[in-house]
Amino acid sequence: MNTNAFALRHIGPREEDQKLMLETLGVDSLDQLIYETLPDDIRLENGLNMEAPMTEHEYLLHIHELSKKNKAYKTYIGLGYHPTILPAVIQRNILENPGWYTAYTPYQAEIAQGRLEALLNFQTMVMDLTGMDMANASLLDESTAAAEAMSLLFAVRERSQKKAGINKFFVSENILPQTLSLLQTRANPIGIELVVGNEETFDFSSEFFGAILQYPGKDGQITDIETFITKANDAQIKVAVAADILSLIKLEAPGKFGADVVVGTTQRFGIPMGYGGPHAAFFATKKAYKRDIPGRIIGVTKDKNGNRALRMALQTREQHIKRDKATSNICTAQVLLAVMASMYAVYHGPKGLKFIANKVHNKASELANALNKLGYNQVNTSYFDTLQIKTKAKKIKAVAKEKKVNLYYPDKETVIIAINETTSIRDINYLISVFADAAKKETITISEVTEANNISKSIRRTSDFLTSDIFNTYHSETELMRYIKYLERKDLALNHSMISLGSCTMKLNAASEMLPLSWFKWGNIHPFAPLKQAKGYLTVLKELEDLLTEITGFAATSLQPNSGAQGEFAGLMVIKAYHESRDDHHRNICLIPSSAHGTNPASAVMAGMKVIVTKSTAEGNIDVDDLREKAALHKDNLAALMVTYPSTHGVYESAIKEITQIIHDNGGQVYMDGANMNAQVGLTNPGNIGADVCHLNLHKTFAIPHGGGGPGVGPICVAKQLVPFLPGSPIIKTGGKKAITAISAAPFGSALACLISYGYIKMLGAEGLTESTKVAILNANYIKHRLEGSFDTLYSGERGRAAHEMIVDCRPFKANGIEVTDIAKRLMDYGFHAPTVSFPVAGTLMIEPTESESKAEIDRFCDAMVSIRKEIDNAVKGDDNNVLKNAPHTLDMITADEWYFPYTREAAAFPLEYVRDNKFWPSVRRVDDAYGDRNLICSCAPIEAYVEA
Known part of the structure; x- marks a missing residue:
């Protein structure tokens, strides 16, 4: 075993654990699971074209040498x-x-x-x-x-x-x-x-x-x-x-x-x-x-x-x-x-x-x-x-x-x-x-x-x-x-x-990726310094752009947008500029599925577009017939479709290529929301699927930490026809030959944070990136299987598999007087942050474990969820004095002289044995x-x- 390989440190489940998880799912190999998950017609024929991965030691030497190319003048x-x-x-x-x-x-x-x-x-x-x-x-x-x-x-x-x-x-x-x-x-x-x-x-x-x-x-x-x-x-x-x-x-x-x-x-x-x-x-x-x-x-x-x-x-x-x-x-x-x-x-x-x-x-x-x-x-x-x-x-x-x-x-x-x-x-x-x-x-x-x-x-x-x-x-x-x-x-x-938040991809933010952020020659370069003084930065940023372009299957990348929502806006503005360059100034209709994240329609309105919402099927997929009808109805003014893939419901929609073709046939461009890119890297890509532009959340798929709610980086990757319109800057030349005006203040957005994603990709390499995607899908399907019988999964793919995340339905528990919020708060007593609550479906939890979590940690989370289900079954509608409605339980409650609750202090604070070893106390x-x-x-x-x- 090569213990220097970064993939071994980044990916949670050990090889023997993966075998046990695959046995639990009833499949012989990880590749078989991927076959049962991913639609046949979107898979990449060839893998990613990248250099061999670096070890952590090699990467730190590499990034230190690059830092010397930056000249930190007064x-x-x-x-x-x-x-x-x-x-x-x-x-x-x-x-x-x-x-x-x-x-x-x-x-x-x-x-x-x-x-x-x-x-x-x-x-x-x-x-x-x-x-x-x-x-x-x-x-x-x-x-x-x-x-x-x-x-x-x-x-x-x-x-x-x-x-x-x-x-x-x-x-x-x-x-x-x-x-x-x-x-x-x-x-x-x-x-x-x-x-x-x-x-x-x-x-x-x-x-x-x-x-x-x-x-x-x-x-x-x-x-x-x-x-x-x-x-x-x-x-x-x-x-x-x-x-x-x-x-x-x-x-x-x-x-x-x-x-x-x-x-x-x-x-x-x-x-x-x-x-x-x-x-x-x-x-x-x-x-x-x-x-x-x-x-x-x-x-x-x-x-x-x-x-x-x-x-x-x-x-x-x-x-x-x-x-x-x-x-x-x-x-x-x-x-x-x-x-x-x-x-x-x-x-x-x-x-x-x-x-x-x-x-x-x-x-x-x-x-x-x-x-x-x-x-x-x-x-x-x-x-x-x-x-x-x-x-x-x-x-x-x-x-x-x-x-x-x-x-x-x-x-x-x-x-x-x-x-x-x-x-x-x-x-x-x-x-x-x-x-x-x-x-x-x-x-x-x-x-x-x-x-x-x-x-x-x-x-x-x-x-x-x-x-x-x-x-x-x-x-x-x-x-x-x-x-x-x-x-x-x-x-x-x-x-x-x-932290199993669906759509938020809370994965390992490795120390080796983070260390260079404190180094003087990365931190002390002015964004408008002469380019000759920023050769280290320009090398990293150009190579990161090329790597992201390869990963997405597109022609070019702009790192300027400094959040996912700004990436959405940038993508739509580039599409708008493309249409206007063809004298299609009238194209202003943006089709958006009803399941889309709320920033999608907000970004479209900011870009001067009119939003038309398309229907979803009972299975949570885009209603292709409704999309085709609306695309044809608005074909003279159609600007774009905004689509998330895999869907916000955690499913690889098999009709995605048909969907992108419908838009192109009616004169529009396809914007793909890259929030779920962690389920694509190395297996498929937006270019292969038929999109024209996508934004990437580097603070999700590419390991920039969330930082308690930011920073984020939301670059856009574009097809050949959109390259000339990538955003520019008024002082340092960036972007395409017909660049739109700035999306962010700095020419390369949050450049310092981009070092993290650069390190992530350089140390994982093509094989490690692809393996990360596969294990993210394995972890999600393992949770789905372990929760069966306790929680119903709302949507699955055609072969019964989830993508990298899934939605569990908590609405039936209202019969016991329990809301999804009660489950979220009770998870705190078990030492866990709640999954995504009531998005994209009210009354549900969207769970995404990522590839970084070990089988042991995933089992602890599943044990907690199963235990909570038993607590739900014991709850009585109309009686709010129960362990779920009173959650979370603080140290002050547990140590108070008097106890007014119909369950024990132990049940409140230490519901499972593992909690004793690493108890987290909510402070309020x-x-x-x-x-x-x-x-x-x-x-x-x-x-x-x-x-x-």
């Missing part, structure tokens, strides 16, 4: 990305800790109280610094957040009689270039007309419904946003502000001036640049828009005992659940990065953040003074950290390049310098020497930095922030380490037990969702506010 480019100092206590205890990075989205609040508190801290931090009423738990990047702000203001304009039907949106010419590109991408499909101009000369015409300002601007100048917002409010024009979060330590909060939305990125709070991401954006707004805000909100509620508890608030409000009525398709966040940024604020506190902001501003001021003495014209009259020098840029660029310094040159006459947290006095002197050399003058040396204030008095910050005890307590490493551990212990993650009892929605609190409010609510 970087002062700015434009929303800055070098930072990540406190080691946060790096070690969160970024590198599987207790944080392998957790799932906190839909099961009782076993997610730790990261919910960290996200509540994040929201509080954002609300305090922006001066807004509420904030969400992060968005994908600053540019996406700005586009979401525009969409929100566009959606709410109809509530104003004077603004109904108005479609012009003003954009400051000082907006970040990547944000302008993304605003263009999002505006056009939904009928928004962007008008770019100077905010100081804007006429506040009644033709505008909204505006967005950059604060400070891309060139560093801070404009008088108070005057602009006042005039805009008078004209009933709503204003969004894109703000630099570190500058808000010294600049007055936009909310104090009447802003309607404030967005930005928290990258400056200790998050590595990572060649563009992942980073947690923020989105803050007024309470009036709480049901329009995109993404997730963490709120305070109470549990069954009346104790304080946290949860995702207004869950049914999540935009993607509105389907084709949605104004946003956001269904994820950047939780791991938001947690890190919030801990940065907790660690430094308000005094520490003031020290950092002052240090940055003072050094920028010292540099400005020195450059003025050298004869340079620094034109910003009010600035925080960024200087704008009017000079011959070519001369400066030549010297800076020689001295390995990155500055930003927006035109031939301008040089931009953005000072950051890492900038030392030595760095300032080095920068001065660059300009002195270019001017052929003797340099000026600074020995100390003096206090300065080059911020206009009218916008200097006077309001307090981060006054909560959370931000004023944990300032030693010992205390922060313990606080992080205290929160971690409240959360169930993959380092404790299997069942949360009250309705109370939390009626009394929305989404910050670290003082206890008085909670009591008043």
